[in-house]
Amino acid sequence: MNNFSILVFGASFDPPHRYHIEILKSAIREIKPSKVIIIPSFLSPFKTSHFADYRHRRKMIKMLLEKNNLKFQIDDFELKKKRKTYTYELARHLKNKHKKAVFYFLMGSDSYNLIKKWKRHKEVLKTFKIIVAQRKGYEIKNKKNILILKGKFSNLSSTQIRNRILNDDYSLIDSSIKRYIKKNSLYFSKMIKDIKKIQTRKRFNHTISTTIGAIELSKIYKADTLKAAIAALLHDITKDMELSKQLKIIKRSKMKVKDLEELSVKAPQIIHQWASAGYAKLKFKIKDKEILSAISKHTTGDKKMSLLDKIIYIADIQAMDRNFKEVKMIRRLSLKSLYLAYNKAREAKMKYIRKKSGFIYE
Numbered sequence: 001m002n003n004f005s006i007l008v009f010g011a012s013f014d015p016p017h018r019y020h021i022e023i024l025k026s027a028i029r030e031i032k033p034s035k036v037i038i039i040p041s042f043l044s045p046f047k048t049s050h051f052a053d054y055r056h057r058r059k060m061i062k063m064l065l066e067k068n069n070l071k072f073q074i075d076d077f078e079l080k081k082k083r084k085t086y087t088y089e090l091a092r093h094l095k096n097k098h099k100k101a102v103f104y105f106l107m108g109s110d111s112y113n114l115i116k117k118w119k120r121h122k123e124v125l126k127t128f129k130i131i132v133a134q135r136k137g138y139e140i141k142n143k144k145n146i147l148i149l150k151g152k153f154s155n156l157s158s159t160q161i162r163n164r165i166l167n168d169d170y171s172l173i174d175s176s177i178k179r180y181i182k183k184n185s186l187y188f189s190k191m192i193k194d195i196k197k198i199q200t201r202k203r204f205n206h207t208i209s210t211t212i213g214a215i216e217l218s219k220i221y222k223a224d225t226l227k228a229a230i231a232a233l234l235h236d237i238t239k240d241m242e243l244s245k246q247l248k249i250i251k252r253s254k255m256k257v258k259d260l261e262e263l264s265v266k267a268p269q270i271i272h273q274w275a276s277a278g279y280a281k282l283k284f285k286i287k288d289k290e291i292l293s294a295i296s297k298h299t300t301g302d303k304k305m306s307l308l309d310k311i312i313y314i315a316d317i318q319a320m321d322r323n324f325k326e327v328k329m330i331r332r333l334s335l336k337s338l339y340l341a342y343n344k345a346r347e348a349k350m351k352y353i354r355k356k357s358g359f360i361y362e
């Protein structure tokens with residue numbers, strides 16, 4: 001009887017946190033494996049990108065596991081592939097490498113409930129014995145042939161933690177991970193520090209709310225999440241500045257604005273969209289055209305709007321600090337159809353401008 005057992009734990013670790021440690025410790029207690037293998041994902045099949053690079057996520061999970069006195073190995077299988085990797089490929093790789101081992105694969109109930117969507121999931125289930133950690137809010141749908149860890153685990157998610165970091169709140173993460181994040185400017189921590197210095201508190205809160213919304217929309221509509229986050233973080237960066245300063249930034253950054261002179265008299269409140277794009281270029285060294293475009297169209301919109309342009313426009317207009325009549329409807333629509341949400345948002349904005357007898361820029 002072969003009793004060499006391997007516990008496999010793969011995740012994004014973006015960043016790693018208490019929940020990862022809790023479930024791993026519990027699984028080790030339960031199975032007493034001969035070996036623990038950690039697989040940081042290079043790019044999950046369900047994501048367009050991670051927030052931190054592989055090497056940073058790898059370092060952070062290593063630090064956290066060592067701090068918790070856990071014995072483990074990291075397998076860089078996914079890094080070597082340098083592309084989206086499926087779990088069945090990992091299964092083949094591990095079976096090949098450790099021919100006689102019995103494999104256990106650890107995951108949360110949120111992932112397990114989606115296992116039928118995994119490519120060649122039957123092969124995965126053949127290779128691995130599945131151990132599931134019950135996560136609050138994700139009742140395990142099919143309990144057949146799996147091992148369920150005793151107890152419930154904290155509901156902490158990396159998304160939650162990243163959203164806190166956007167607010168400069170590190171209370172949910174380990175102190176060494178916090179230091180690492182700051183030292184390496186991960187999760188936009190440096191950019192956030194700079195933004196906080198420039199914006200008023202109220203504007204900063206709006207910026208963060210817009211950013212969290214833009215990230216969510218980018219996930220739903222498969223847009224580039226990192227670009228969405230950067231565009232949202234910088235979309236109002238010059239809004240608290242004097243108009244004369246905004247105009248100078250536009251000039252220095254060579255942003256092209258139709259009828260700028262007329263606009264700065266008739267609609268000075270919209271100038272900040274070009275000034276912010278210019279400032280992103282000059283001070284934050286953003287060269288990406290899609291990001292700059294989304295910033296420079298976020299107030300007026302445009303006849304041609306890319307996916308990212310629309311995401312920033314909508315995330316801005318439906319941020320949590322907004323309370324105009326149609327906002328709830330736009331928020332609901334944005335989860336179903338970006339097209340409908342954009343049209344509704346534009347219509348609401350036009351109505352508002354007309355009511356105020358304002359200037360419509362087209």
Ligand SMILES: [Fe+2]
Pocket residue numbers: 235236239272273298299316
């Ligand atoms: Fe704005």
Ligand SMILES: [Fe+2]
Pocket residue numbers: 206210235236316
């Ligand atoms: Fe805004």
